Amino acid sequence: MADVGQVLELAAIDGKTVLTPEQKAALVTSLKNKLEGLVAQHTDMLExxxxxxxxRVDVLRDIQTKHDELEAKLIEERAALETKYQKLYEPLYSKRYDIVTGVAEVDGITKGGDETLVDQKEKGVPDFWLNAMKNNEVLAEEIRKRDEEALKYLRNIKWCKTDNPQGFKIEFSFDTNPFFKNSVLIKTYHMIDGDEPILEKAIGTEIEWYPGKCLTQKVVEKKPKKGSKDTKPIIKTEDCESFFNFFSPPQVPDxxxxxxxxxxxxxxxQMEQDYDIGSTIRDKIIPHAVSWFTGEAQDEDYDSTILEDDLNSSDDDEDDEEDE
Structure with a gap:
């Protein structure tokens, strides 16, 4: 008998989000069996x-079955809605890409006239993705000063779901640049589906750095130990903090x-932090890029955090009053 995760995974193959009658029945049965399994573990209490x-408990179980049928329908409709709106977003993302990269011009801007030489050379929105990410608190902590020059060549970021294995991937497209050969860097997350998605592992593109341009390593010069016959400084290469470490995620041992x-x-x-970065890019930066670029999303994010803290504080105060 297929479990909930298996049924949903089958429904997601080839982009299909509408469950077949057989899959619907399997999903309801799986939810029901899950409940019955829990009941079986507590037979002593029931007896x-x-x-x-x-x-009365038997009637409550019947009510639960009806709830599970509705829950199965919710899962199906939510998957269909997500797919529907992802398709509706695509033309908007394409138009955004054209404007940011200078492929297309917006209405009201004409060439010539009072344009300076700088205006004529400046296409699109320079450093769009770099500034959008820097204005996000989670990503700003990952971006080092030496990363910024490379991230100025970032043309686009997009994401999509993956079916086999289940998860999602994020694609970073770059212009030709003096740092690495890759035109696209990809980060893929493999998820274990269940009541809550669990990260199984993450895989990143191996970056083909040009000689002397690697941003994830630095060359350090160390003085020889006192008393050493060799007085020449020791040159070593060490790993260093960089946004581009995102593409070398922590590895789960065999x-x-x-x-x-x-x-x-x-x-x-490390895995939780890595997933936090990926989900931030997927859920915040990509869908609301211009708001992060201008800083508006930063203010909204701050306001929502303050509101959440206030609500939590109010709950704590109420609990304290009840204790008194």
């Missing part, structure tokens, strides 16, 4: 109920490879 209470608890916790934190 201790009086006949009248047990009868199943047969044992790791200690501290290492496991550190790996989990």
């Amino acid at each position: 201790n109920l009086t006949p009248k209470v047990r009868k 199943n047969d490879e044992e790791i200690d608890e501290d290492t496991a916790e550190q790996l989990q934190e």
Whole structure:
């Protein structure tokens, strides 16, 4: 019997979001079986109920079944809506790309006249994606000063769902630049579907850096130890912080490879941070890029955070009053 995740994965193959009658039935059955499985784990408690209470619980289970049928319908309709609106977004994203890169000009701008030489050379919106990302708190922490020159060549960012394996990928398109050969850098997230999506692993494009241009490493010069016969400085290459480390995500060890608890916790934190960056780009930067570029989204994000904090604070105050 297929579980909920398997049914949804089957429904997503080849972009299909409408469940077949068989898939609908399987989804409802899966949800029902899940509930019955939980009940089976607590048979001792049920057996201790009086006949009248047990009868009431049976009716509650019937109500739960109806709820699960509605939940299955919600999942189906939500998937269909997401696909529908992603298709509606595409022409808008294409138009945005044309304006940002200077492929198309907007109404009201004419060539010649009072244009300066700088105006004539300046196409589109320079540093659009760089500034959009820098105005986001999560991404700003990842971007170093030395990254900025390379990110000025960023032409577009887009994302799409992946079906096999299930997850999503983010594509960064770059102009020809002096830092690396790649025209596209891709980050792919493989997810384990369940009640809540869980990150299984992430894969990034290997960046083909030009000699001496690698931004994820730096050359350091160290003095030789005191008393050493060799007085020449030691030249070493060390890893360093960079936004482009995003394309070298933390790797999950093989199943047969044992790791200690501290290492496991550190790996989990790294994976959570990596997913946070990816989901921020997917859910905030791409759909609201111009608002992040202008800083408007930054203010809205701040306001929503303040509102959430105020609501949480109010809840805490109410709890304190009740305790008194």
